Amino acid sequence: MAPQNPTKRLISTLGLGWLAFGGLGLGLRYAVQGPEVTVIIDQSYCPPTQWRTAVVQPYAELHQKSQANQRKIARVIVVTDIDQTTLATIPTPDELGNPFGQAPSSDTLTELQQQFSEAVVLKCGS
Numbered sequence: 001m002a003p004q005n006p007t008k009r010l011i012s013t014l015g016l017g018w019l020a021f022g023g024l025g026l027g028l029r030y031a032v033q034g035p036e037v038t039v040i041i042d043q044s045y046c047p048p049t050q051w052r053t054a055v056v057q058p059y060a061e062l063h064q065k066s067q068a069n070q071r072k073i074a075r076v077i078v079v080t081d082i083d084q085t086t087l088a089t090i091p092t093p094d095e096l097g098n099p100f101g102q103a104p105s106s107d108t109l110t111e112l113q114q115q116f117s118e119a120v121v122l123k124c125g126s
Helices: 006-031 048-067 106-115
Strands: 036-042 072-079 084-086 119-122
Touching: 036 048, 036 106, 048 072, 048 119, 072 106, 106 119
Parallel strands: 036 072, 036 119
Antiparallel strands: 072 084
Protein backbone atom coordinates (compact mmCIF):
# COMPACT_ATOMS: atom_id res chain seq x y z
CA MET A 1 0.00 0.00 0.00
CA ALA A 2 1.49 3.33 -1.07
CA PRO A 3 1.70 6.19 1.47
CA GLN A 4 -0.94 8.93 1.13
CA ASN A 5 -0.08 12.22 -0.49
CA PRO A 6 1.27 14.53 2.31
CA THR A 7 -0.64 17.52 0.93
CA LYS A 8 -3.90 15.60 1.00
CA ARG A 9 -3.23 14.48 4.59
CA LEU A 10 -2.48 18.06 5.65
CA ILE A 11 -5.67 19.40 4.06
CA SER A 12 -7.82 16.67 5.62
CA THR A 13 -6.21 17.20 9.06
CA LEU A 14 -6.77 20.96 8.86
CA GLY A 15 -10.34 20.48 7.63
CA LEU A 16 -11.20 18.08 10.45
CA GLY A 17 -9.55 20.43 12.96
CA TRP A 18 -11.62 23.41 11.82
CA LEU A 19 -14.77 21.29 11.81
CA ALA A 20 -14.10 20.17 15.40
CA PHE A 21 -13.30 23.77 16.42
CA GLY A 22 -16.60 25.02 14.92
CA GLY A 23 -18.58 22.24 16.58
CA LEU A 24 -17.02 23.01 19.95
CA GLY A 25 -17.76 26.71 19.52
CA LEU A 26 -21.44 26.07 18.73
CA GLY A 27 -21.73 23.63 21.62
CA LEU A 28 -20.26 26.12 24.08
CA ARG A 29 -22.47 28.90 22.77
CA TYR A 30 -25.62 26.93 23.57
CA ALA A 31 -24.27 25.47 26.82
CA VAL A 32 -23.25 28.82 28.30
CA GLN A 33 -26.38 30.80 27.43
CA GLY A 34 -27.86 32.77 30.29
CA PRO A 35 -31.32 32.02 31.63
CA GLU A 36 -34.40 33.16 29.74
CA VAL A 37 -36.98 35.43 31.32
CA THR A 38 -40.53 36.43 30.39
CA VAL A 39 -41.31 40.08 31.09
CA ILE A 40 -44.93 40.81 32.03
CA ILE A 41 -45.78 44.52 31.88
CA ASP A 42 -48.89 45.84 33.60
CA GLN A 43 -49.71 48.80 31.38
CA SER A 44 -52.43 50.30 33.59
CA TYR A 45 -52.32 54.06 34.04
CA CYS A 46 -49.98 55.75 36.51
CA PRO A 47 -48.17 59.11 36.48
CA PRO A 48 -45.39 59.29 33.83
CA THR A 49 -42.57 59.75 36.38
CA GLN A 50 -43.74 56.72 38.33
CA TRP A 51 -44.04 54.73 35.06
CA ARG A 52 -40.42 55.54 34.21
CA THR A 53 -39.08 54.51 37.62
CA ALA A 54 -41.27 51.45 38.17
CA VAL A 55 -41.40 50.02 34.65
CA VAL A 56 -39.11 51.64 32.07
CA GLN A 57 -35.90 51.73 34.15
CA PRO A 58 -36.08 48.10 35.37
CA TYR A 59 -36.99 47.03 31.82
CA ALA A 60 -34.00 48.98 30.47
CA GLU A 61 -31.71 47.05 32.84
CA LEU A 62 -33.20 43.71 31.74
CA HIS A 63 -32.92 44.76 28.09
CA GLN A 64 -29.27 45.71 28.56
CA LYS A 65 -28.53 42.32 30.19
CA SER A 66 -30.33 40.62 27.30
CA GLN A 67 -28.20 42.50 24.77
CA ALA A 68 -25.08 41.35 26.68
CA ASN A 69 -26.35 37.71 26.66
CA GLN A 70 -26.44 37.62 30.48
CA ARG A 71 -30.21 37.12 30.86
CA LYS A 72 -32.17 36.68 27.64
CA ILE A 73 -35.65 38.16 27.35
CA ALA A 74 -37.69 35.34 25.79
CA ARG A 75 -40.93 37.30 25.37
CA VAL A 76 -42.68 40.46 26.52
CA ILE A 77 -46.35 40.28 27.48
CA VAL A 78 -48.30 43.54 27.90
CA VAL A 79 -51.38 43.26 30.13
CA THR A 80 -54.29 45.65 30.68
CA ASP A 81 -57.75 45.12 32.13
CA ILE A 82 -59.11 44.40 28.64
CA ASP A 83 -56.37 42.51 26.87
CA GLN A 84 -53.06 40.70 27.08
CA THR A 85 -50.69 40.75 24.14
CA THR A 86 -47.45 38.90 23.53
CA LEU A 87 -45.35 41.31 21.50
CA ALA A 88 -43.94 39.99 18.22
CA THR A 89 -40.50 41.49 18.86
CA ILE A 90 -38.62 42.43 22.00
CA PRO A 91 -39.08 46.21 22.28
CA THR A 92 -36.39 48.65 23.30
CA PRO A 93 -37.10 50.63 26.48
CA ASP A 94 -38.05 53.65 24.34
CA GLU A 95 -40.70 51.58 22.53
CA LEU A 96 -42.63 50.60 25.66
CA GLY A 97 -45.22 53.32 25.18
CA ASN A 98 -47.34 55.01 27.80
CA PRO A 99 -49.55 53.53 30.49
CA PHE A 100 -53.30 53.61 30.00
CA GLY A 101 -56.50 51.98 31.23
CA GLN A 102 -57.41 50.03 34.33
CA ALA A 103 -55.23 47.51 36.13
CA PRO A 104 -55.69 43.85 35.22
CA SER A 105 -57.04 41.53 37.88
CA SER A 106 -54.50 40.05 40.25
CA ASP A 107 -55.71 36.61 39.09
CA THR A 108 -54.56 37.42 35.55
CA LEU A 109 -51.07 38.37 36.73
CA THR A 110 -50.84 35.33 39.02
CA GLU A 111 -51.94 33.04 36.19
CA LEU A 112 -49.28 34.46 33.87
CA GLN A 113 -46.59 34.12 36.53
CA GLN A 114 -47.53 30.47 37.02
CA GLN A 115 -47.58 29.87 33.27
CA PHE A 116 -44.02 31.17 32.83
CA SER A 117 -41.65 29.92 35.51
CA GLU A 118 -39.05 32.64 34.97
CA ALA A 119 -41.27 35.73 34.88
CA VAL A 120 -40.61 39.31 35.92
CA VAL A 121 -43.67 41.50 36.50
CA LEU A 122 -43.20 45.23 35.99
CA LYS A 123 -45.99 47.51 37.19
CA CYS A 124 -46.66 50.81 38.88
CA GLY A 125 -47.69 50.81 42.51
CA SER A 126 -48.00 47.72 44.64
